[in-house]
Amino acid sequence: MTGSSRQTHGYVSRRRALTSTGTLDSRESRLLEGAESLSFLFDREGNLRCPVGVVLMLEGTLDPADAWISVKTQFASPEVHVWIVGLLKYVKKRYISDLEVSDEGEYWETGDIRILRDKMDFINRKIDQIASGLSSSRFGDVAGLSAEEIASRIGQILLEHKPDPPKTDGLE
Secondary structure (H helix, E strand, C coil), X not given: CEEEEXXXXXXXXXXXXXXXXCCCCHHXXXXXXXXXXXXXXXXXXXXXXXXXXXXXXXXXXXXXXXXXXXXXXXXXXXXXXXXXHHHHXXXXXXXXXXXXXXXXXXXXXHCCHHHHHHHHHHHHHHHHHHHHHCCHHHHCCCCCCCHHHHHHHHHHHHHHCCCCCCCCCCCC
């Protein structure tokens, strides 16, 4: 999911927080193909955390209030995104009543797979357009160019592919 989740406050029993150590069978692992791993790790106070975030908080470079966890489903199917949202809704209902989820695909908020598909299709089209624009045949030879000149070329290509808003079939 191109979104994030965090627990902002409250208590989660470490004994009740997803204690299963089972593994996915091949059918289940194919279901999640294309998505990043989604981990549920808790600190001593019961806050949902990611390992990198914990390190950054210990270094003092990340405020715990800004420590979101995320899972990217950009290269997964909409069905995988829906499955992950369903899992998060279950976790919210059963374990973390104050779980906050920010879902760029808007499926968490709307439950509308058409909006999710439109947003995912939009992002995929833009990625394809930018990749095409940055291909060596269109981008040109960069040998001898400074970093600023290369950045300027990339900026021009991105302006040529300025995004249109995603289609939502008239739904807001």
